[in-house]
Amino acid sequence: MPHPSAGNLVPIKKYLLTGLLVWLPLAITIWVLLWLVGLLDAIFGGLLTGLVALTPNSAGTLIEPLRHIPGLGVVLVFSALLVTGALVSNVAGRWWLAQWDRLFAHIPVFKSIYNSVKKVSDTLFSSNGNAFRKAMLVQYPRAGVWTVAFQTGTPGGEVAHHLGADFVSVYVPTTPNPTSGFFLLLPRSEVIELRMSVDEALTYVISMGSVAPAVAIELAPKQVSP
Template sequence: MMHRLRRYLVAGLLIWVPLGVTLLIIKFLVDLMDQTLLLLPAGLRPENLLGFRIPGLGILLTAAIVVGTGVVVTNLFGQQLLHLGERLLDRIPLVRTIYTSVKKLTEAIFHGTGKSFRKVVLVEYPRKGIWSLAFLTGEGVHEVRDRTGQDLLTIFVPTTPNPTSGFILMLPREDVIELEMPVDDGLKMIISVGVVVPEGRKEALIAPRRAQAS
């Protein structure tokens, strides 16, 4: 009886916990975007025009601001403004660190051809026999390659679940295994502490074990 009750309890939690967390996150995001309505003059705010508040209207204003920003920064004048703003931020130590980290992570997630993370790779780190998921970030520093006489690659090994911090390694090309996994899938796997794995590759990993078991 207790075993069956426990099974029902776990089954219920598996339904309600993800659903509840999802609803809380959505509510938080909607409330956050509704704050953009405060940018409007008091007389133009929906609650003053209609006499009541409609949750979620801030999503439309947020989308308009994001799209409008994209339109501005994709032309020459907008690019100059963006570079000017980034130069100003670069002079503020703490702000510079946070902005640069978040920008590189955003580029890697939303821009498949971004310069931050080029490919997902596998390296033996922190010791032989232990493999870590990492990202190829460059072809190596010329001075380091000249002094070592080796063909080195610059590899970023991120921490989990926060991939904006990690370790920079310079490894010989032959010690780096390139994966077919897309960069966004690699980031999802790291952020989810390995829980979210590309489905096709997950089945490929499980299949050999089933074959051995049979």
């Protein structure tokens, strides 16, 4: 026979879980932001340490207090990105950017890393690119088992020569950590394009299917158009 007080604990557990669901996203968001601020401040502090070592004592005395200003690294990184973006948006800035790329492209070892990262970043963040612009359903890891993936483009070069034109490049993220995953080349006929946005699909993946985006029932899934 259950203890009489057991029934009284049910609402308490329910309220605790509900409160946890309310505060947990906010707490994790704040934790990530604080971690990012701390990381940028640490990097900025390291740069200031090197700068102090290279400057005279009088200049070092003026620079040292900057290390203790919280969030200054974030402000400087944001400002540097904003100013850099503004400068390379004109003809003169693009010319200097080309010289910058040409310089790093001739440094042994360094050029391999720099060129690889640049190609990936240009593909992912370019406003003209197609990477991560579409969410889709693919059969993985075997036929009959479906998962959410993101289109990263279409095959090119030698791969396209062997496969043909009716293939798409997709990224299948892992759950709940979408930063790792698998790269697949699939026929267009075996891929179903989703009407949900990439953000909605990513939330669906991270939540392991527990947070499904609202979609009208009458909408039928459509295949990727050629």
